[in-house]
Amino acid sequence: MNIHLVDGTYELFRHYFVVPSVKAADGAEVGAVRGVLNSVLSLLGDGATHVGVATDHVIESFRNELWRGYKTGEGIEPDLFAQFHPLEEALSAMGVVVFPMIEFEADDALAAGAAKAVEDPRVNRVFICTPDKDLAQSVVGTRVVQLDRRARAIRDERGVVGKFGVPPASIPDYLALVGDSADGYPGLPGWGARSAAAVLAKYGHLEAIPGKAADWTVGVRGAGKLAATLDEYRGVAELFRQLATLRTDAPVFTSVDELRWAGPRPEFEGVAARLGSASLFRRAKAIAERR
Numbered sequence: 001m002n003i004h005l006v007d008g009t010y011e012l013f014r015h016y017f018v019v020p021s022v023k024a025a026d027g028a029e030v031g032a033v034r035g036v037l038n039s040v041l042s043l044l045g046d047g048a049t050h051v052g053v054a055t056d057h058v059i060e061s062f063r064n065e066l067w068r069g070y071k072t073g074e075g076i077e078p079d080l081f082a083q084f085h086p087l088e089e090a091l092s093a094m095g096v097v098v099f100p101m102i103e104f105e106a107d108d109a110l111a112a113g114a115a116k117a118v119e120d121p122r123v124n125r126v127f128i129c130t131p132d133k134d135l136a137q138s139v140v141g142t143r144v145v146q147l148d149r150r151a152r153a154i155r156d157e158r159g160v161v162g163k164f165g166v167p168p169a170s171i172p173d174y175l176a177l178v179g180d181s182a183d184g185y186p187g188l189p190g191w192g193a194r195s196a197a198a199v200l201a202k203y204g205h206l207e208a209i210p211g212k213a214a215d216w217t218v219g220v221r222g223a224g225k226l227a228a229t230l231d232e233y234r235g236v237a238e239l240f241r242q243l244a245t246l247r248t249d250a251p252v253f254t255s256v257d258e259l260r261w262a263g264p265r266p267e268f269e270g271v272a273a274r275l276g277s278a279s280l281f282r283r284a285k286a287i288a289e290r291r
Contacts, residue, residue: 001256002049002125003050003113005127005129008098009056012036013080022034030275037087041280043149048261052099052253055099066239066242111135111246112247120256131151137244174196177230188229199226261288264284268281
């Protein structure tokens, strides 16, 4: 069997900014919710059998206690923010397993789900459906891969190295050095993608990088300044790596069998009607009947 783990928060943001606005009868914006539901139905219609969707039930997580500048819900469009919980409810009614994160983030749930699924020998492949660079650390060979459904691109371990210059295990170290503006931490002064990739390709992790550039066995422009910066900010770099490291202990599922889609629940007909799209229910029912 194949497992598909979907980044519901990413999908909600993506659809909010690309699909037309749609108002429900009560005036609530529901366009992005409808977009995500149709997207997940397309995945199921294409043959996916075991699907789980990770969502951020709240934006803040334990990482906000570690770094004051970490991302928050501030600045999110109210019409977008208001669709977070309705999406979870609609997906559940559609019969899809949802992992709503509170202490952790949706990315943690995806990482935890992939780590759990790959333990089952019945699983052929795990598709982590998101282009988010954080999830590159969860890729394992060709068995656990990232699937960018919009670009129709699969990134396996070789693809991670090709894009970032480092293997999956070094992605948290890489992000610690270069930063992640989307998550709200800046990386270290002077360190860029090329220098971080070159140094980590040789040393793997922060603690293995020699403290003096004279001891480096890799040629990097401005090595002296980079080494001095890392020496000065090593504690900060280790903190950023902690922020970038996804937690595989987030609560997800006990067995991959829980992820098998068995069709929409009876209440989904009413949910689809409230969303102003009765076709969602008809489509879900038709896909289930073809199984």
